[in-house]
Amino acid sequence: MTTLGILGVGDLTEKMVRGLVRSGQLVASAIHLSPRNGKKADALAREYGCVVHSSNQAVVDAADVLLVGVRPAQLEGLANELVLRAGQPLVSVAAGVTVKQLASLFGEREISRAMVSYASEINQSTVAVFPGESGAEQVLSTLGTLVRLKTERDFELATIGACFNGWVYFLIDEMQQWLAEKGLPREAARQLVQSSVADAAAYSRFRAETSVGDLGISIATPGTYTASGLEVLRQRGGPEAWLAACESVFKQLDILEAR
Ligand SMILES: NC(=O)c1ccc[n+]([C@@H]2O[C@H](COP(=O)([O-])OP(=O)(O)OC[C@H]3O[C@@H](n4cnc5c(N)ncnc54)[C@H](OP(=O)(O)O)[C@@H]3O)[C@@H](O)[C@H]2O)c1
Known part of the structure; x- marks a missing residue:
């Protein structure tokens, strides 16, 4: 062994x-x-x-x-x-x-x-x-x-995937804290948010033939509460902020690799 x-x-x-x-x-x-x-x-x-x-x-x-x-x-x-x-x-x-x-x-x-x-x-x-x-x-x-x-550059991109894993903890925490502040018992808030993240990951894995973006579109159809909240996230630069974080870390890794 x-x-x-x-x-x-x-x-x-x-x-x-x-x-x-x-x-x-x-x-x-x-x-x-x-x-x-x-x-x-x-x-x-x-x-x-x-x-x-x-x-x-x-x-x-x-x-x-x-x-x-x-x-x-x-x-x-x-x-x-x-x-x-x-x-x-x-x-x-x-x-x-x-x-x-x-x-x-x-x-x-x-x-x-x-x-x-x-x-x-x-x-x-x-x-x-x-x-x-x-x-x-x-x-x-x-x-x-x-x-x-296959390449070290791909590996550095996977490192950003690992950072994303860490960021998700903060997203979960913010969401559960907000629910708790609005009066939901803390344990229920924690379970709801954890389960929502696991549920989206599991279903998008199950529907492997459909892009995750298309699955999102099929959920956030016009007139739904999901679509209305998504609009606010976009107006406030939510997606751009995540991408900017990825670019920032990638740049730092690229500089290290070039040494
Ligand atoms: N934490 C994560 O989620 C994560 C994710 C991906 C990659 N990494 C990588 O994993 C590595 C460790 O991260 P970590 O968060 O686990 O750090 P950590 O908790 O500080 O662990 C490093 C350990 O190594 C010990 N150490 C330092 N120099 C040593 C030496 N000469 N001989 C023996 N032991 C020594 C440290 O002791 P002292 O505390 O006494 O210095 C500490 O116990 C880092 O290189 C990081 O880039 C971490």
């Missing part, structure tokens, strides 16, 4: 570990954790039996495949303290750091990038990977729906 070494146990990789154990793809004793930020690593050791090592190098030495989960600015410090085995594969979840940049930090080897969300914890994340068909796919695919990207 593959052993996985996690360098940087933080908010995201903690959830990935939970999803990996939950899926049964890896037994907990095959998951080796770096010691820094010990609270999270210790909790995973206590709850599941993952192995926490006393140094990052010990994690490298114990693992077949490495998963790098530190923040982009922390990569150089991490790379400087490690000696990886020749050919040891590495997967990075660091946003905006290219395969070329990773190779210059960690040395030439099989390097993959992955973009996942917190729903990794329940094996329902979007799992964007670049390059496609890397050795890490088998492990990562257990965290949700695998989307293979």
Whole structure:
């Protein structure tokens, strides 16, 4: 069985570990954790039996495949303290750091990038990977729906998809707060909004042959309350604001990639 070494146990990789154990793809004793930020690593050791090592190098030495989960600015410090085995594969979840940049930090080897969300914890994340068909796919695919990207530019676009996932939480929150302020019990407001988002995603998936825009048009027919609210959203620049956010993040990723 593959052993996985996690360098940087933080908010995201903690959830990935939970999803990996939950899926049964890896037994907990095959998951080796770096010691820094010990609270999270210790909790995973206590709850599941993952192995926490006393140094990052010990994690490298114990693992077949490495998963790098530190923040982009922390990569150089991490790379400087490690000696990886020749050919040891590495997967990075660091946003905006290219395969070329990773190779210059960690040395030439099989390097993959992955973009996942917190729903990794329940094996329902979007799992964007670049390059496609890397050795890490088998492990990562257990965290949700695998989307293979052919180019690194496509992968950066998938990163914006991951940001969109985060923005949806705020949209849900605003909507449920508004309903609650108008008097709906908080729990009912939360359930209604969560269910509305899941319902639209599920139905548009079911009607795969119809564009999502056409489905919207079929719902917001003239004279409906949906159409009247949509008009206000458009007048106030709602769609433009979302697109401007996408363009802004894409520009930042493009600048990083060009370095
Ligand atoms: N969170 C998300 O939803 C999300 C989504 C997509 C991609 N990402 C990417 O995932 C990565 C992690 O994000 P995060 O939100 O999980 O950040 P985080 O919670 O700060 O996790 C990073 C972890 O790595 C540890 N660390 C830093 N340097 C280390 C070193 N040299 N050796 C061992 N451990 C080290 C940090 O410890 P300290 O706290 O002590 O520094 C922290 O526990 C980032 O690169 C980000 O771009 C995150």
